[in-house]
Amino acid sequence: MSPVTSLVVTPDELPVYYLVIGGRLYRSTDRGDAWREEARSGLPSDAYINSVTIDYQHPKTMYAATTQGIYRRQGQEAWGLVNTLKALAVAVDFVNSDVLWAGIYLSSELEAVIAKSEDAGRTWGKADGGTGLGGMAEEILIDPKNPNVLWAVVSPRYSGSAARLYRGGRDGHWEPLDLGAFQQGGDGDRCYPGGIAYDPNAGLLYVGCYPSRPTDKVRLLRSANADAADSRTIRWEAVTASLPEVAQRVEGTRPLAVDAREPRSLLAVASFWKEITCPRYALLVSHDDGAAWETLPLDGLPQAPEQ
16 A cells, blocks of 8 residues: 555645645655655654645544544644554544544444534544444545535455445445446456545546556546435546656555645555656646646655555
């Protein structure tokens, strides 16, 4: 899987990109042309950052899901511990900033893979009804147009099964979404889902694709009705494109975020098979919903980070 696990775009007029790679946090003020590592003040020395998110009602507030708990900071102040819950992902409600969601390991004290807090992270409760034999929730995304709709990528408890894409609501109940011809076990060109991003302007949900065999192309799955009331009516299409300037074999493509300002940008990462030395990944940007991609420079980023 990719060492790049999270990217957040701030809503500022001049956006700031925050990228998590190899457990460290990097910042770009020029839309990904150059990066610098962020200070870790307040974080334990052995804390590995799994992902970050911001409170879009209060964009200076950032949360970090780490191996040592959930942390929060205001602006460039030091990180402060919110809860010792070891999370893989955190999402902040778009209406009520006190409502947080976390993707966690099943082995946590909650015996759940998705948790919910209604007091800004101080206390958490089980909120993973319907996820079955899930082992961990790697991603959680709230629909910015409808906070009653959430999506999550849940990995299985036991090896030999594929991760599943789920859709849930504020009540903490979830249902698996069928990826149609791309579902593992189907007859089409199948994908293991990894990574989710939503474009609120176009109404498109992007899901990452890790194919079952090597490829020389990047591929994402895309749905224009992933919020449909009846999940059986959701339709998926593959968006596939070549990277002519990249010769490596692609292990998988993971959508990271959407920058809705002009030129509207879909941001993703392509990871390469492990036998390839450097670079191990490419940061990608598309201005046409994934039909064509450009690579962003890796200036200031590690090219073969620990995974």
